[in-house]
Amino acid sequence: MFKTLSGPAIAGLCALFASTFIAVTTEVAPVGLLIDMAKSFNITEGHAGLAVSAYAMLVAFGAVPITIATSRMDRKMLMLICLGGYVVSNLVSAMAPSFGILCVGRALGGLSHALLMSIAAAYAAHLVPERMTGRAISFVFGGTSLGSVLGVPGAAAISQFTSWRVALYVIAALAAMLTIFIALYLPSVRGADTKALKVPTIRSPHAARIFGIVICVNAIFFFAHNLLYTYVSPLLLAHGLPEHLLSIALLITGLVSIFGLWAAGQVVDRWPAGGLFGGGIAMLTGMILVYGHLVSAWPSVAAVGLWCMGYAAIIPFVMSGAIRARATSADVAGAAVNSSSNMGILLGSAIGGHLLNTLGFAVLCPASIVIALGGILLAAFNPAAFPRKLQHD
Numbered sequence: 001m002f003k004t005l006s007g008p009a010i011a012g013l014c015a016l017f018a019s020t021f022i023a024v025t026t027e028v029a030p031v032g033l034l035i036d037m038a039k040s041f042n043i044t045e046g047h048a049g050l051a052v053s054a055y056a057m058l059v060a061f062g063a064v065p066i067t068i069a070t071s072r073m074d075r076k077m078l079m080l081i082c083l084g085g086y087v088v089s090n091l092v093s094a095m096a097p098s099f100g101i102l103c104v105g106r107a108l109g110g111l112s113h114a115l116l117m118s119i120a121a122a123y124a125a126h127l128v129p130e131r132m133t134g135r136a137i138s139f140v141f142g143g144t145s146l147g148s149v150l151g152v153p154g155a156a157a158i159s160q161f162t163s164w165r166v167a168l169y170v171i172a173a174l175a176a177m178l179t180i181f182i183a184l185y186l187p188s189v190r191g192a193d194t195k196a197l198k199v200p201t202i203r204s205p206h207a208a209r210i211f212g213i214v215i216c217v218n219a220i221f222f223f224a225h226n227l228l229y230t231y232v233s234p235l236l237l238a239h240g241l242p243e244h245l246l247s248i249a250l251l252i253t254g255l256v257s258i259f260g261l262w263a264a265g266q267v268v269d270r271w272p273a274g275g276l277f278g279g280g281i282a283m284l285t286g287m288i289l290v291y292g293h294l295v296s297a298w299p300s301v302a303a304v305g306l307w308c309m310g311y312a313a314i315i316p317f318v319m320s321g322a323i324r325a326r327a328t329s330a331d332v333a334g335a336a337v338n339s340s341s342n343m344g345i346l347l348g349s350a351i352g353g354h355l356l357n358t359l360g361f362a363v364l365c366p367a368s369i370v371i372a373l374g375g376i377l378l379a380a381f382n383p384a385a386f387p388r389k390l391q392h393d
Contacts, residue, residue, distance in 0.1 A: 009127045011185045013136060016120050017143040019083065019182070022175050023113050024147030025154070026086050027055050027345070029171060030106075032156030032250055033164035035233050035243070040164065041099040046353035049230050051093075053350045054103040058110025059117070059342035066111070067118040067335040075123050075189040076182070078115060083179040085112030090172035094165045113342075117144070118335035121323075126189045137323055142261065145315045149257030149308060153250035156233075160247035206384075211325035213378070213385040215340045218318045220375035221280075222344025225311050227352040228287065228368040232304060235290060238361060239300035249298075253305040260309035264316040273379070273386045276317040280376035282310025287372060291365040321385055 005013075030037060030051040038048040070078055085108060092105030124140040125133045158167040228235065233246055241249055260279065267275040286307025289295050295303055322337050355364045379386050 005128060005132075008185070008187055012127045012187050013124060013139060015178070015182050015186045016124055016140040018178050019079065019116060020120055020141055020143030021147045021151075022083070022086055022143075022171070022178055023116055024144045025151035026090060026109050026171055026175070027052070027059075027113060027342075028148060028151045029155035029167065031230055031232065032152040032154075032247070033159050033167060034231070035237075035246075036159050036164040037099075037102075041102075043099060044357055045231060045234050046357035048099075049349045049353035049356075051099075051102060051106050052226070052230055053346050053353075055106040055110040055113065056342040056346035056349065058107050059114045060339050060346050062111060062114035063118050063335040063339040063342070066115050070115065070119075075119055075126075076186055078119060079123070079182055079186065080179060082112040082116035083175055083182065085109065086175040087172050087179065090168045090175065094168035094172065110342075114335075114338065117338040123189055127187065133323075137319070141319050142316070145261050145312055146258070148315065149261070149312045150254045152229075152232075153247065153252075153254035156247040156250045160244075207325055210382075210385045211322060211336075213382045214318060214321040214325060215336055217375055217379050217382075217385070218322075218337060219340040219344045220371060220378065221283075221311065221314050221318070222341045223348045224287075224344075224368050224371035224375060225283070226345045226348025227355075227371065228290075228348075228364060229308070229311075230349040230352050231356050231364070234356070235361060236300060236304065239290065239293070239295065240297040241301065249301045249304075252301060253308050256305035257308040257312040260311070260313035261316070264313040268316045268320050269390060271389055272317050272321060273383060273388045276314055276379050276386050277376065279310040279313030279317065280372065280379070283307050283314065284310070284369060284372050284376065286310065287365065287369045291369065292362075317386065325385070 030048070034045055034048050034051075037051065038045045041048070089105050089109030089112065092108060093102050094105075096102035096105055120140050121137045124136040128136040155164075155167040155171070158170055232250070236246060236249055237243060260282070264275055264279065283306075286303045286305070286309075289303035289306070290300055319337065352364060355367065
């Protein structure tokens with residue numbers, strides 16, 4: 001994709017890809033550790049889901065103001081600060097003597113996430129010629145997709161053989177190594193340089209409307225997914241999967257999800273509407289199959305795999321749609337997507353925990369299905385945001 005780029009530019013893009021991977025892995029890791037965390041602190045699984053909510057809340061409400069407040073600061077220094085924040089966040093969470101302290105550690109990670117995920121797009125755009133901006137940003141944010149599908153099973157696998165605290169120590173160590181790499185190899189970018197990007201602040205009301213629709217679709221799919229996926233571990237156990245096989249099952253669903261990313265990459269620049277619709281239908285079908293007792297044990301794992309594969313495929317279409325709208329600056333656009341994603345995660349994990357504790361999966365599953373269907377319909381009825389076919393020069 002970037003064979004014409006210089007070595008430093010390629011190293012920079014790879015470093016940014018790894019940064020978004022670490023960011024999302026830090027965010028979603030508790031999903032795979034939920035049962036062990038609940039046992040460790042003697043709380044319910046629905047209560048333990050607040051570890052995800054605490055992180056998402058800081059991102060949802062902090063992304064845009066923090067990004068604006070730091071707009072003139074050196075981007076490389078901000079990247080290093082953010083990655084240092086991930087190291088501290090995971091260490092505090094791993095050593096937490098109580099669930100309250102764990103949530104404080106998670107909130108620290110949320111602050112880092114609010115900034116890093118917002119500046120990554122503009123940073124990537126600075127490293128490549130303007131004609132490659134879209135591909136560069138899509139590549140960098142591929143780390144978020146990979147983190148979404150591998151972060152949970154990876155953390156669960158480590159926890160299965162050691163403990164959930166060790167899993168967080170491992171993530172902290174990865175963040176520390178990445179911090180050193182970025183300090184050595186990521187090219188510097190001054191805040192003022194981001195204004196050189198030829199992306200208008202507000203091109204037109206029409207562009208703003210398209211961007212708003214993309215943001216809404218993004219939030220809806222994140223809400224639908226996290227409403228149920230935050231509690232996928234107890235969901236699989238309720239379908240008869242033995243607890244000692246849980247980490248293997250989550251790893252399988254994560255690996256299957258990579259196929260969704262690959263498939264999306266084949267059509268994201270050609271057929272946005274069809275690709276997003278296909279991902280949405282796969283997600284919806286998987287959710288329907290895990291409702292009630294239509295499937296059990298390993299067939300339920302296959303259903304979760306199908307659902308996660310569809311969800312992973314949706315992410316590149318939404319991100320490319322936000323880029324294509326060109327409604328605002330790259331930093332603020334990234335912050336808005338980041339904020340809406342985490343608003344979906346916040347609402348999904350918090351409301352999902354409440355529904356699980358009070359009404360159980362009998363209500364939680366249908367709720368996720370209805371919300372996912374709403375996201376599909378909103379995208380389908382707005383072809384300006386998700387065109388049937390893209391024309392390229």
